[in-house]
Structures are given as structure tokens and as C-alpha cells.
Amino acid sequence: MAQSDMSTPLLDPDDHLEQLSVLGPSQQRGASVVCIVGSGDFSRSLYSRLVGCGCRVLVGSRDPGRLQPGLFPEGAELWTQREALQALVDSGGTLVFLAVYPEHYPSLLGLRPLLSGLTVVDVSNASSLNEKGPSNAETLARMFPSCSVVKGFNVLSAWTLLTGAHDGSRQVLVCGDCPSAKSSVLSLARRLGFSGVDVGGLCASRAVEEAPLQLFPSWRGPLLTTVLLFIFLYLYSAMKYVLLPYLDRSENNLHHLALVTVNKALPAAALVVLALVYMPGLFAAVLQLYRGTKYKRFPNWLDHWMCVRKQLGLLSFLCAALHAVYSVCLSIRRASGYMILNAAYRQVQAGVANSWVEAQVWRSDLYLSSGILGLGVLSVLALTSLPSVGQALNWREFTFVQSGLGYTALALSVAHVLFFGWDFTVHPQAYEYYLPPVLVLSLAPPCCVLVGRLLLLLPCCSIRLNKIRRGWVSERHRRTEKRRENRDAFGDV
């Protein structure tokens, strides 16, 4: 219906009935009236955005007389908080934005009678993460039991409010206990060009208040894993190729530390992390096979691991890309220039007209090709993890890319390493000081994953797995589960 996008009308039926009696569109009526209590940055940004959308906005300041001119545009309705609220009620509006720091809520207690029956939007953020006690919105709801308090708009910064008029997919989390009040806020959000998301009752307000304070929560674990892994591999190869040779035969490879050693640790880290992306899936499959059902929760660590696969994948891609850049730079660095010159000198002295070694040529060409292709596939994977691209994919396409291309990338990377290492990993001196080369270490996890994957592809496993994923439950499981859900297990999506 026409008024559907306005914030207020149907909250009080009389207003609505009036609405019905209006013939044709009317200028004054229907234009939604909103009140903002407070006159800070947020208030000002919200003001311009609301006015921009054709709302009438009443700003209630503690002391409007002393507001510096120019802060609000000419003609802004700047009143005292009491006046503003009164004007709102008179004009049939019901929506009040509280743009005041939580610590000043008590100063509003005097306005209680005016606020009663109105929808109060609490836009405050939590002052810190993981606080105890009620959230700001809950406190507010207790102070003003006669209002319907809605939490929302706090995820927007004053800056976004001012500039972001044209990014429609910007989300505004809204929660509250009064459905009608909540949906009026949701539709206002949509009208302002944001997409409001209803995240439930006021009990969710703590999460909404903390949302703007989070700092990449889902990235912490994967990032830590990758960094620690890299550091270990770096130190390992630093010890094997720089420290020990120096102590042993005082061979000075210190200059390796800046580039060469990093470029030994990076690909190893990339490979291991990429393997970590596909391990949890295997574990899950094995678990389902063993339990003979999918109707049972995974252990938490596995659930959590499954949820960070995307982040792990992107970090693996990052390492792989850096490795590619580093490898290219190895040929630019001065050192390689000197090496070539000295090699040329030696060759001339030795009078060798042609130093060509076919095997080496093949080796380098093969590991370069597999490496390039592997990285190429990985970058397609990384691309599809962009929100806008991923959302354009349906479930089948997503699975094809993530699982199909993912395993291709893993296989190519393994091939890349094998081709690279084929000549020296077999020589005993590669295991000097009883330390295997880094790449041998890094090969273990991906190989396990690939083997595990192949085993699961065997008919005996795959057929049973598909049955289970389609809802089938093994006899054994049923017995152990005392025939629970044996009918429901069939036929439910």
C-alpha cells in the first residue's frame, strides 16, 4: 500500500482511518514526521539524510538557542527536546531517534510522559566488547516501559549516513520486542536506501551494539594459524640453510634471509594452509560415514573449522601470490646477476661451449607451468569469494568452484612442488644435518588430503555417503538412537 514505506501511519489506527478517508494523494498528510533527540554529529547526519528522503524532521536539543549557526541547514526545526517531542505527537508522528550518549539517558526521564506510546530508536554503540549487564537498549526499555524501544542504525557511522546514499546493500541491523515498531524502523531504513535486517527481539541488542566494535572476528583464528606456520617454516629454513652451514663450515648465506628464505617459507605455508581448507570436509565425511547419519551435530572444533575455510583459502592464496612475486623478483635481484656473470666466467674458463642440460630445462618448465596454472585456478577461487561474485552463484556453481576447482588447485600445487623438488630431494645432501627440505615437510598435509579424498571417491564410500546426505540413516545408528526419527529422516528436505 502507498503508505507502506512511511515510518509511522499505522501505529495509531485513527491516523490510519484518516488516511483511508483521504481521496487521492495529499501533500501534507503521509509525509512522515520524525524526531531526533540530540544535536551531535550523528544527529546532524541523520537529519540531512532524513530530510533528503522527504521526511519532516524535528530536532530536540538541550539548548537549541546556543547551537552554533551553520551546524544545521537554514530552516531546520531546532527546538528543545520537550518542544520537539510535543510537536511530533501533535503531528501524529511516533518515531524518535535518541542520538544521545547512553550515560545521558537518565537526563531524559523528565520526558517520560511525552515519550509514552512512541517508538524510540536507540542508536548507541556498546562502550566495549563482552560487557556484562543489560545492553543500552535494554536499560532504555526499563527506563521507559511505555515506549517500544527499537535498537538500530548504530552500525551506520555519521559518515556513511551522509555519503552512502547510493550503496543500497548497506545493512542496518534492527531488533526490538514490538514487531510493528520494528518494522516501521525497518521500512524507514529501506526508504533511506539501506537494507534493514530484522535480527529479533531486544535480547539481541547487545550483539547489535557490539557489531561496530568487532575487528574481523572470523579472521583471527585463520590469520594466527597462517602467521605461526609461516614463522615456524621461516625459522626452520633459516636454521637449515643459513645458521647451520655458517656454524658448520662458516658459509655466509646471511643475505638469504631477506628474500630467499622468505620465498622458501611462503610456498610451504601456502600449501599447508590450502590443505587445511579441505581437511575439515574430509573429517566431516568420515564422521558421517562412521556414525551412519547426518542427523547429529559435529564436534564444535570441527564446526568452527568448517566456518573459517573461506578465510584459510584466501590466506593460502595470499601466500601463493606473494610466493609468485618473490620468485619473479629472485631473477631481478643483483645476486642472480652476479651468479650469471660468475657462471659465464667459469664456463668460459672451462671452455664449455654448451652448458645446456635437457632434464633441468624440462624440470623448470614443468614446475613453472604447474605453478602458474595452480595459481590461476586459486585466483578464480579467490574471486568467487568476493561477496558480490559469490552471491551471483547458485549452490551447484558454488560447490563446483569451491570443491572442484579447489582440489584441482591443490593437485596442481602438489605437482608444482614435486616437479621443483624432483632432482635434489632424492640426494642425501638435501637432508644435511638430518633435516628434510622444507618442501618435503610441506608436502605431507596436502598429500594426505588428496589420498583421503580419493578414498572417499571409492564407490563403497561415496554411495553410502550420498545416501546419508540424502537423509538415510544406518541401522546401527538407529539402534543406538533407539529408532529415533526413523520416519522423519525420510522425506524431509
Added chain:
Amino acid sequence: MAQSDMSTPLLDPDDHLEQLSVLGPSQQRGASVVCIVGSGDFSRSLYSRLVGCGCRVLVGSRDPGRLQPGLFPEGAELWTQREALQALVDSGGTLVFLAVYPEHYPSLLGLRPLLSGLTVVDVSNASSLNEKGPSNAETLARMFPSCSVVKGFNVLSAWTLLTGAHDGSRQVLVCGDCPSAKSSVLSLARRLGFSGVDVGGLCASRAVEEAPLQLFPSWRGPLLTTVLLFIFLYLYSAMKYVLLPYLDRSENNLHHLALVTVNKALPAAALVVLALVYMPGLFAAVLQLYRGTKYKRFPNWLDHWMCVRKQLGLLSFLCAALHAVYSVCLSIRRASGYMILNAAYRQVQAGVANSWVEAQVWRSDLYLSSGILGLGVLSVLALTSLPSVGQALNWREFTFVQSGLGYTALALSVAHVLFFGWDFTVHPQAYEYYLPPVLVLSLAPPCCVLVGRLLLLLPCCSIRLNKIRRGWVSERHRRTEKRRENRDAFGDV
């Protein structure tokens, strides 16, 4: 209006009138009630998402008693299908999600009386593509003529439902014959944080059911073209530079196959595919010029070709990018090391102090520069084909990027090839075995495109074309068309 975002209220007017009589916000009323029939994965995910948005959800299971505890959170209203539906009707709800495999629809016939008048959402997918006969939703509609069946939510996986609370632009395709039922589902979708798209009547349900099964339909053609083209070019240069020399004078270039030959075929493929992006536009223009009107459909092949230009462009970019990486790697590979050393040896033996050839230096610098710039422009093009970026562009900006930058990229690539080939394409030995070099082959299409484009820019053509595109129709066409639409052609956008 306030209730506008709830899924149910206004479907039955009494409920609505009650609504009107409610003064101020009320806790119980207005909270929308939804019923889910079935208790599988999808049902569980949908349950948590709906509850998360403050809906009251009644789950109807075949045998709730045997549902394993822990599958649904504590306090979930798990009843038999009959009880759940009864409770829904009692509480004035009208929305029922059918989370049951289509093959089990008949088992619901007993619930017909309870379901009558309700809105039933069919969330099932097609079991396979291009099936004959009615879609699941159509079957359902026939089984329950007294319900208003709406197709929707099937594009969402259980996974997306659980996790994707915060990707607002995720689309939910909805179709159905009852507008009111449909829009109640659409608004529920929006409330859950998805953007519902109305795709028409139930006749569209087949397409909606098949949507999740599609695997990059729009990419098949372009991908096939590119791959075949690449294979042909690869085999061609493999024959010319590896096979024939071997047969002819048993010259062993086998090691070229891994890298060198690939890097001969890749740029050629990139160039030809890029030309294919701009050909259909030329054809269309010529066709319009010839017909003297735009009010006539293009042949299907041309329409189809026009629709895959974006995909062709991205594939061309992919080939170009790979070519760049390969070219860089050519200088890293062992072979190039050996070549330099041997060259150094020869130079020393020949006693040549300075082997500098100014022309060659210029040539390589020029083709490198043009190549880099061409690739740079191409990557800007590729960037704007990201959904989120492309949507931020208006029509003029989009045209500027796609056509303006596109032709710049094409011109730069052609220059790149010409600079690269200038010295040897003129020598007869480049045409050994009467086979022209690959790059000569690959130059033909882009040159045609560029020439054609230039011709269309001639005043005689461009002026007429602009008139036609503005709606003008040539006398000739009118005569042939018996003066059809000669008035409407004017003045309509």
C-alpha cells in the same frame, strides 16, 4: 504501514480490523506466525532464521516424539503436522513452508482441509534439468486447489539460511498466481535480510526450480569457443615450431611444448577472443544501417552473441593475463639461463666487446610498453564487470568503459603484436613450410574490427546511425514496412 513487513496479517481482513483496534504497540499480536512442515536440514535452518527475525515458528513433523533432541533448540514448538497447522490457523497465521521432498507431497493430502485458504510456500528444487510435465509447485497447486501456492526460497541452501544473515543482496526468486500471497512471501524474504524478486506467475516455477541446478549456463558457449581456439592455435604452433622442424632436420624443440608453445597460443587466443567481443556490435550497426531502422529484431545468433560479450571479454583478459605471467616466467626458466651463458661464451670467443643492437632494444621496449598498457586497460575493463562495481556505474560511464576503453585495449594489443613481430614476420623463413607465424593469423580478426569501427565513425555512417538509434526510420524501410509505426517511431523513448 507498520504491518507491511509482516508475512501474514492482512491476508484475512478480520485479523486486519483487529489490528486496527489495537492501540499502541502490542507484544503478542502482530508477531507473525509461520508453520514449517518437515523437520530436515532446510527446515531447521529456516526455523532458526525465522526465529532470529522474531517470528513465532510452528514445526510440523511426521513424528515429533522421535525427533532426536538437540536438532531443534530448546523450546522449539515441535508438533505433528496436523497440530502445527491447527495451531497456525488458530493464531491467525496463514503462511506454511513445505520443507518436504516432492515425492512425499501425496502424504499431505490428508491435511487438505486444514491447508485450505493458507499460503503454501514450495521450497523444492527440480530433480533434474529440462524435465517435462508440470513443475513441483504446479503439481502442488493441483493437489491443493484451495491454497495459494507460492514458489520460493529454493534458491537458498540450508547453509545460506544459517550463515548469510548479513548479505542483503542475496536474491530470492518468488513466483505464484496469487499476488497477495506472493507479496507476503516477498516481504518475509526481505525481512529475513534477502531481497525477494517477483518473477511472475506459477508458470515461471519450473525456471525457479531449475535455477539452483544451472551450472554457469551463460559461460558454456564463450568458454568452449576460447578453449577450442586455444587448442587449435597450440597444435598449429606445435606443428610449425616443434613437429615439422624435428621431421625436417630432426631439430629437438620438444621442451618448447611445456611453456614456449603455450605462450605462443595464449596471446593469439586472447587477441582473437577480444576481437570477438566487438564484432557483434559492428554487425548490429551494419544491420541497422542497412535496414534503416532499429525497430526490427536482430537474428537470434546475433542476439545471443551480444549477450555473451562480457564473458568473452573476461576470458580474453584471462588469456592475456596468463600470457603476461608466462612471458615473465620465460626469463626465469633454466633454458634462458643456459642460453645467456652460451651466448656469453660465444661472444667472448668472437671477441665482441659490445653486442648491443639499438633496433632490437627499441623493439622490445615498445612491445613491452604497449603490452603492459593494453593489459592494464583490460584489467580496468575486467574490474568493471564485477557486479558490485558495474552497478555503481551509470549507462554513460558503462558505455565509456566498455566501448571506449575496450577499443583502446584492442588497439594497444594490436600494436603490441605488431611491434613484437616487426623484425621477423617480414623474413621469408618465418613462413617456413608455407605456414604463417601464429601472430600473423591472430592479427586478422582484430584488424578487421578496428577497420570496421573506423568506417562506422565516418560522418556518412555515424550521423545516419545516430538518427536511427534515436528512433528515425528510413523512407526505404517504411515503404517496405508499408509505413508501419512511422509515427510512433518518433517521440518514444
Added chain:
Amino acid sequence: MAQSDMSTPLLDPDDHLEQLSVLGPSQQRGASVVCIVGSGDFSRSLYSRLVGCGCRVLVGSRDPGRLQPGLFPEGAELWTQREALQALVDSGGTLVFLAVYPEHYPSLLGLRPLLSGLTVVDVSNASSLNEKGPSNAETLARMFPSCSVVKGFNVLSAWTLLTGAHDGSRQVLVCGDCPSAKSSVLSLARRLGFSGVDVGGLCASRAVEEAPLQLFPSWRGPLLTTVLLFIFLYLYSAMKYVLLPYLDRSENNLHHLALVTVNKALPAAALVVLALVYMPGLFAAVLQLYRGTKYKRFPNWLDHWMCVRKQLGLLSFLCAALHAVYSVCLSIRRASGYMILNAAYRQVQAGVANSWVEAQVWRSDLYLSSGILGLGVLSVLALTSLPSVGQALNWREFTFVQSGLGYTALALSVAHVLFFGWDFTVHPQAYEYYLPPVLVLSLAPPCCVLVGRLLLLLPCCSIRLNKIRRGWVSERHRRTEKRRENRDAFGDV
């Protein structure tokens, strides 16, 4: 409510009351009826999109009889403009799309009585930017005072209407003076799968009409700055390293112009532009510190500068990326091959077995590492400026990335330059012709920024700044401001 997403019903109350009296969903009623006046491309695309969403669409053409068959699908309701409008009114519809060029509006004056009371959507674009006089929509509103004119849908091209059914975040700017009419258009837009944005009254229509004609307005300034800067640096180094040496000792470095000189100017430009990204922030902070308040507008030039930081950052990234590619290509080019060969020759002649210089090796490794890392951080920054990625970040994450990572990238780039230049910038011959090397020039701005940033981190500054940003106002400012807003300054968000 169920009808809330339909474009028309509730505009006239009778219709609504009827609606209420309808029991259960009904087929015919509620299906919204829309009329399109005009039968051009846009009309046709709009037609198929509307029909696709289950609307009943009446097309009013000047002369339907002469419309070429096939332009509209079979069964399309093609009538004269008068008939179509009559049918619309009869079926209770109120929405009319005017798909006619503005110059033909007068021809519609005859339809005035029919149109009165209806909602007329003007989909026309401005014919050129910065026109004087009323916008098309305003003209229309004057011609048809009895209609409620809504501006909208003009940002959509016929092409987008046809194909873009699935990009939900595509925005449709809508403005108009009648809220109810406007919101009915907004909800129709949403129903078609676009996200409608209310941009206020009809006074905003000029901007909406010009929107599709804009060509990257926000990029002009930054692009110009970067290009001019690059040109200056290019000419500078061309003079210093090519022209003057030639004039002075007729040394021929002409071949440097294509690659080497470009690669001298690019990194310098990248560095300076990156510094320009962080300068305005410093100025703003200093200004706030000096004024002792944040409640005062910044000068316009600063405001404007702040708004183009993102564009500057991306351009800086572009230059840096190109610089990386160029640098890699330097080692591929023929010239470097010749140099190595000649160096080898000289080394052999001189009989130097080992030309290794440890310092040079360290230098090159260090500047390569810092360069790679700097570019890596910059690319993460560039990534987050993708709309879809940036919108997934909350304010704190955004600040962390933009400011934290940004300064890291700046510091790494400076380190990169310092390592690169350490050996020769100290030699007097680097200042030949009294011209400092380019990199010395380019170091000045970033160093200033880094120093300024460090100063602001000193407790004395940072503490005061935080207080100010929290709303605190210095005594001095209050005095000068005659104690204005000294209370409001506290406690408002």
C-alpha cells in the same frame, strides 16, 4: 500487509475497503495494473519486466494499429493512449509511466482530464548537464497540476530493465512531492528487483535526470592531479637522464624513454599521490586541535579533498602496480640481455672470477622485499574499496584497514625508496646539472606526512584530539564562540 508491495491498490480507499472485504487470496483483484504511454525501446523493456512480475500492463501508443508485429509479445494490450488510460482508470489502477521524449509532453495535454488524480512517472533523462530552467519532471508537474508526478526509473537503461532481473542492488533514484505516490513507485521498483532510493521532493529531479549523464564526476580531480604529476615527473627525468646527457656529452639514452623513464616517473607519482591521501586527515586534525572544537565546518577545499581520498588511493595503487610490472619487464627486455653479455665479456677480459658485491646484494634484496610488502598491503587496501567488500566492514574495521594498513603501506614504500637509493643518492654525481634524482623529490611529501602523523601521536596532541572528537570544546573556542552550544557539546553522539 499483503498488498503493501503492489504499486497501486491503496491509493484510493474504496479499492482498499474492497480489498478488506475480499476473503482469502483472489486472482483478479490485487494484481496491480500499470499503464505505459509510449511504445519505444524503454517502453518495451519496461513492459516485459512488469509483465514478468505479474503486473497487468496497458500500453498506450499514438497509433497502435501501425506498430510492427513482434515488437511487443503476443497478447500485449496495445491501445491508443486514451484507451489505455481509460482502461487503467476503469480497472482501478493509478500508475502511469511516461516513456515519451520530453519534447512530446505537450502532445499529451489532451489527456489531462484522464490523467488527473493519477501518479505519473517521468522516466526521461536530462538532454545535457547543467541546464538552466525547470527539469523535465517539474515542467510535467506544471502541465498536469492534478497529477502527482514522480521522477524515477530513468537511471535504468532499456538494457538493464531487460537483463538485470537478478542484480538486486541496482538502485533506482526516485523523487516526488507526493509521498504516497512516491512510495508506491518505490515499492514497485523493489518488486521489480531493484532497490528504490527516495531522494526527496521534485526539486531533486534535476539531479536525478542528470545522474545518467555524469561521467565519473568524483574521479576527475584525482585523475587530473595524478596525470599532471606523472607528466611533470616524466619530463623531469627525461630531461635529467636523456636530454641533458645528450646535449652535454652526446650520450644516447633515447631508448630509455619507452620504459626506463616511465618506470622512474611511475613510482615517484605513486608515492606522492599516496602521501596526498593522508595529508587532508592531518590538516583536519591540526585544524581541530587549533580551533579546539569539531563543531565547526572545514574549509571547502579540505572537505572536497577528504572526499576524494579513496580515488587518490586507488590511483596511487594503479601507479604502484604498473611500476611493479615495468620493473619486472626491465629484466626481460633485450637491453638487459645485452648488458649482461657485455658485462660477462668485460669480466672475462678483466679475469675477475667473482664479481659479487655483498652490499649491493643486500641493497637489492631489501628494496625488493619492502617493495613487495608495500604493494601487497596496498592491494589489500584497494580490495576493501570494492563496494561489496567495503560494505561488509564495520566502521572500526574500515578505519583499521584504511588508516592502519594505509600508513604501513606508506612507511614500507618510503623504506623501499630509501633502500633503493641508499648507494647513489649520496654521491654528488647523482645531482648532476644541479637536479636532484626523481626519488629524492618524491620522498619529500610522504616523509612530511609520516612525521606529522608521529607528532599527532604524541600524548599532548592525541589526548586533546580524542577529547575534541568526543565532543569536548576548548575554553578558548567557547569564549570566541560566546559560550555557544557549550552544553550540547556534551552528551550528543
